[in-house]
Amino acid sequence: MExxxxxAATVVEPQAAxxxxxxxxxMWLGQFISLVGSRFTNFAFGLWIYEQTNxxxxxxxxIFVSGLPGILLAPVAGxxxxxxxxxxVMLGANVLNALASLTMVLILIARGGKLEWxxxxxxxxxxxxxxxxxxxxxxxxxxxxxxxxxxxRASGLVWLGxxxxxxxxxxxxxxxxxxxGVAGIIWIDFATFLFAALSLVFVSIPAPQRExxxxxxxxxxxxxxxxxxxxxxxxxxxxxxxxxxxxxxLLYFAMINLVFAMGSVLVAPMVLSFATRQTLAYITSAAxxxxxxxxxxxTITGGPSKKIVGVLGFGLLxxxxxxxxxxxxxxxxxxxxxxxxxxxxxxxxxxSQAIWQVKTPPGLQGRVFAVRRMIATxxxxxxxxxxxxxxxxxxxxxxxxxxxxxxxxxxxxxxxPGRGIGLMYVLFSVLPIAASAWGFAxxxxxxxxxxxxxxx
Numbered sequence: 417m418e419x420x421x422x423x424a425a426t427v428v429e430p431q432a433a434x435x436x437x438x439x440x441x442x443m444w445l446g447q448f449i450s451l452v453g454s455r456f457t458n459f460a461f462g463l464w465i466y467e468q469t470n471x472x473x474x475x476x477x478x479i480f481v482s483g484l485p486g487i488l489l490a491p492v493a494g495x496x497x498x499x500x501x502x503x504x505v506m507l508g509a510n511v512l513n514a515l516a517s518l519t520m521v522l523i524l525i526a527r528g529g530k531l532e533w534x535x536x537x538x539x540x541x542x543x544x545x546x547x548x549x550x551x552x553x554x555x556x557x558x559x560x561x562x563x564x565x566x567x568x569r570a571s572g573l574v575w576l577g578x579x580x581x582x583x584x585x586x587x588x589x590x591x592x593x594x595x596x597g598v599a600g601i602i603w604i605d606f607a608t609f610l611f612a613a614l615s616l617v618f619v620s621i622p623a624p625q626r627e628x629x630x631x632x633x634x635x636x637x638x639x640x641x642x643x644x645x646x647x648x649x650x651x652x653x654x655x656x657x658x659x660x661x662x663x664x665x666l667l668y669f670a671m672i673n674l675v676f677a678m679g680s681v682l683v684a685p686m687v688l689s690f691a692t693r694q695t696l697a698y699i700t701s702a703a704x705x706x707x708x709x710x711x712x713x714x715t716i717t718g719g720p721s722k723k724i725v726g727v728l729g730f731g732l733l734x735x736x737x738x739x740x741x742x743x744x745x746x747x748x749x750x751x752x753x754x755x756x757x758x759x760x761x762x763x764x765x766x767x768s769q770a771i772w773q774v775k776t777p778p779g780l781q782g783r784v785f786a787v788r789r790m791i792a793t794x795x796x797x798x799x800x801x802x803x804x805x806x807x808x809x810x811x812x813x814x815x816x817x818x819x820x821x822x823x824x825x826x827x828x829x830x831x832x833p834g835r836g837i838g839l840m841y842v843l844f845s846v847l848p849i850a851a852s853a854w855g856f857a858x859x860x861x862x863x864x865x866x867x868x869x870x871x872x
């Protein structure tokens with residue numbers, strides 16, 4: 417390179433990096449505000465459903481219907497994200513979410529404020545469907561905007577936003593549910609979606625160069641000039657399947673997500689069986705605070721230099737936290753246990769995200785990340801669907817008065833309507849520990865970062 421060219425490059429590249437980081441900051445702020453509204457609404461709706469039904473099954477079904485559309489549509493959404501302008505995808509998802517909120521409010525007004533349970537389920541399902549498009553567009557855009565050396569920190573910041581939303585949302589939810597009602601809560605959701613959409617108007621996201629799986633090193637046939645949507649989905653799968661380390665990492669997350677899904681939907685039924693809704697809000701915020709602190713640590717430090725150690729090592733905290741959460745019906749113990757469990761999750765997620773971002777070409781990331789999400793979270797709806805019936809019909813009878821485990825397990829875990837769920841948490845703790853041990857023992861997972869070359 418000639419001196420003049422070198423001098424120009426040293427000026428242009430930092431300017432582009434600064435512009436990209438500024439765009440990421442605006443995008444992150446908009447999505448953070450939107451997350452606060454969504455978490456607030458989800459918490460309030462969960463309270464309403466459980467208090468109306470006193471059923472863990474009804475509560476877990478709400479979580480299930482909100483997550484299933486996103487998982488089922490993930491491959492199609494990811495392929496479309498790679499074809500479309502990613503900024504417009506996020507903008508459209510936020511606008512449609514805002515319209516869904518407005519529609520819900522108008523229905524409530526027309527019905528005199530009367531709410532049916534299935535309204536809540538449909539509203540949550542629509543949000544989950546739109547999230548299937550927003551999330552891969554958001555993650556793939558981060559790769560295009562941030563320098564490689566800051567990707568792990570950017571991922572940490574994304575999870576930090578999620579955690580702060582989780583801390584801020586539950587605390588006022590019980591009070592606002594009493595004073596503003598369901599319609600007021602949905603108005604807040606509408607306003608936050610609108611803010612997120614407006615923030616994207618000021619964001620510039622570069623278009624990635626479209627890349628085929630064959631060009632990225634996967635064993636795939638040359639693509640036609642205008643590939644089909646099915647072909648795009650197959651490309652995402654082919655890229656992952658040709659890399660055993662990445663595929664094995666997804667199996668690890670499938671195991672972790674099964675336990676996390678079941679544990680997440682049972683926090684409210686377990687706590688509300690012996691405490692008030694405000695106590696539940698404090699415990700939920702404590703868990704989110706742990707998530708926030710882990711995200712902050714990840715944002716500041718960038719995590720361990722060997723990211724796979726961050727994934728497998730901090731995954732052990734989930735098992736420890738769930739064990740402690742199930743031992744006794746004590747709010748402080750449960751809050752502390754969930755704080756510890758959630759502290760490790762952003763480290764696990766951000767380290768994994770950094771691995772995928774540097775191993776996947778930007779032009780393939782929408783397709784690959786969507787297929788990745790589908791595989792890693794395939795166990796999530798299973799856990800969400802099973803958790804409620806298992807709690808209500810299998811584990812609850814074991815530790816209520818006269819139950820078969822009262823004499824043996826009762827002195828340790830306690831006896832009462834929610835202690836069967838406590839037993840479930842103790843049993844849940846085994847799988848994350850076993851999954852992390854399997855990951856360290858598997859050379860494809862353990863040596864993933866050195867065996868698979870970086871592409872950015």
